[in-house]
Amino acid sequence: MNINKDQLVEGPFGSNACYEQNFEQDGKQITTWLCFGSGYTTSTLMTTGSKTVLDLLETSPELYKDLMHTDDKDRVWVPATMTLPGKGMVFVDGTDKKNWKWSAVKAIEITEEERKVKNFPKDQQYKMDMQGAKLFEQKDFMDALEVIGFYAI
Numbered sequence: 001m002n003i004n005k006d007q008l009v010e011g012p013f014g015s016n017a018c019y020e021q022n023f024e025q026d027g028k029q030i031t032t033w034l035c036f037g038s039g040y041t042t043s044t045l046m047t048t049g050s051k052t053v054l055d056l057l058e059t060s061p062e063l064y065k066d067l068m069h070t071d072d073k074d075r076v077w078v079p080a081t082m083t084l085p086g087k088g089m090v091f092v093d094g095t096d097k098k099n100w101k102w103s104a105v106k107a108i109e110i111t112e113e114e115r116k117v118k119n120f121p122k123d124q125q126y127k128m129d130m131q132g133a134k135l136f137e138q139k140d141f142m143d144a145l146e147v148i149g150f151y152a153i
Helices: 051-059 062-067 112-117 141-147
Strands: 002-009 018-025 028-035 040-043 076-079 082-084 088-094 100-109 126-128 134-136
Touching: 051 076, 062 076, 062 088, 088 141, 100 141, 134 141
Parallel strands: none
Antiparallel strands: 002 018, 018 028, 028 040, 040 076, 082 088, 088 100, 100 126, 100 134
């Protein structure tokens, strides 16, 4: 996989903080977008009716399906789920299209006591602290990322 260029562009949700990455994979040019203003993501592989989108529809929770957005270029945008190993995770949490927020949870080490009681994989060191989840409004994806140390990478 060869990365050709990265840049910030205008996204379909009114934000100019949309990270665009172009690269070649298996001889095919692919572009991905992650809109930091909205928290949505897409790629040139994610168009209406594509295998990628059909697979996504099959495996995504209902809330993610409800929040999907198709832009004027027929690209399907979905809320991003960001996971930083050993640091935490940001994901959509809610009941429906009108009642949702971004949830940020930190990764915490699994204790030896927990290992005795629960069946964690031997190589797993961390779990997500769901009790300590912090909720952020729909427009505050970047603030949620800050909780898990995304910008310190």
